[in-house]
Amino acid sequence: MSRTRLSKVLVFGATGAQGGPVVRQLLARGVEVRAVTRDPRKLDSLFGGGVERATADLGDLAALRTAFRGVDTAFFHLPIPRDLVAVPVHLANVLEAAGQAELSRLVFTTSGISTEQMPSNGFVQASRAAAAAVLASGIPAVVLRPTIYLENLLAPHLVAEMSESGVLRYPPVNPKRRLSWTALEDQAALAIAAMTADGIVGRAIDIASPEALTGNELAARLSVYLGREVRFAPQTPLRFGEEFGRAYDNLALGRGIAELYEAIDQLPPDGAVIAPDPILTALASELTPVSQWIAKQRWVSVVA
Template identity: 35%
Template sequence: MNRAGISKSRAGASRHAVPMILVTGATGTIGSEVVRQLAARGEKVRALTRDPSRLDTPPGVEVVRGDFLDPESVDSALAGAKAAFLVAVLGPDTRPDVDLISRARAAGVSRLVKLSAIGTGDPEVGPGGTWHVPGEEALRAGGADWTVLRPSTFASNTLSWADPIRSGEPVPNLTGDGRQGVVDPRDVAEVAVAALLDPRHAGRTYTLTGPEPITAPDQATVLADVLGRPVRSLDLTADQVRSHLQGSGMPEPYMRGVLAGTSYVRAGRNDVITDDVRQVLGRRARTYREWAEDHREAFR
């Protein structure tokens, strides 16, 4: 692969006869899985990332370097694409999200699938609840087929617990006894793939959750059972949550959004379960236990 700029297609990509699908955020939790699942189906995939060296893609995937703040690189990545999976740079500045949608339409991309978040538009969520709103509005206002995905919290978020689990420390619980429909990222990606390939999902907004509402201590209990060792959780106060986020180097505007979001969950407002995964995929959503069993080695 040519790491210096836009990479050449990997072997065999030119032999595909199907339309090109662009996946933005291709190194992310969902984007990387969307790339993998599309490639497994034999689709022609172009993966957009700021750092191609971080991508380990299947054969046949074209990897391109691009940055949302570099319009020319985005336009180049969109050229020839018939569908696109859009992952915004989440935060208070919503302009890159809206601009990406505008550029996709200008490039003639006829099917757009946007990764949003559960609770978008709900003022109770706090600042984070507004970050996807302009992008969703821009998506619905245009002429291309569109689908919005609003997943609940990812099961993979508990990978941040790996170090304390290995060292026997308690894992930080930022959300108290607030229950959430924790969703497996593989299910989110599979729904995204269905929306990219099947026009029947056009004009739909899917709220994607797991099959059961669980708390952070519940997740710790599941991990303890799967790993065969104790996993304790430590309930953090609001001030401790702030200190925890500050310690991670999170900028203040993002921290305000996360603090409001964790309070929203702690108050029980994200105790939401839907059947959207089953409706799209024809099977139930994976449980947190299933995710933990498939990722146990990450905690050892």
């Protein structure tokens, strides 16, 4: 079911939401990690001296070549872009450096839902183009396509609104839309499984945590742990995108995010419900159902 043991893994975004869980889980397995970061102090505070540092900007091909030197596997995702024009350049740099390193496996996440059924728009096209570039690079690669991240629910303004007003406005989709969600720890477990699994190179695989829910069902589960009734009253995708764009000072990115959620609501009734991949789930540790993930969070401390 899997190839030889991992030797040294290069993890991009090691201090961030996606890379951090990958680093933690690799270290727990005794795997050597080289972490790419622009914040060495944060890296040290999170992992102490347990990881090797690599400082590399995605626009610096020479630094990327150095970061990839001597590793056999890598985990990569594109960060939220400040400059949309730079994204394909950054991806091309990473793929060139990875190709020269002769990796055994590259695992790339699209950072958002882009199933085959998704209607085409700017956001979905960009995600598909990135995935296609990775798979066409000649590197033994696997693309993971997560759904919506559960950790988005921990945004302080969302938790405050649920706690104070009993209203959940996210995600901006029809209340009857059933969705699979993805916990970042589950994504990390599946990414590590993808680093060694046989029979999946060259594939783009949809991933999610167990338990697809409607917005109303999600609000009911959140009510239990927030100590008050929560009702689901979603924003429109357009309004959500505008707020997102202002938060990141990037209105074009906000429009792309709005398009993503508009596309989700154009899917067939179960088009955002993801079936588990049998190869990856056989190798990954037990995944966390949404209800269990909700129960594990410290909701009060988020807004304290």
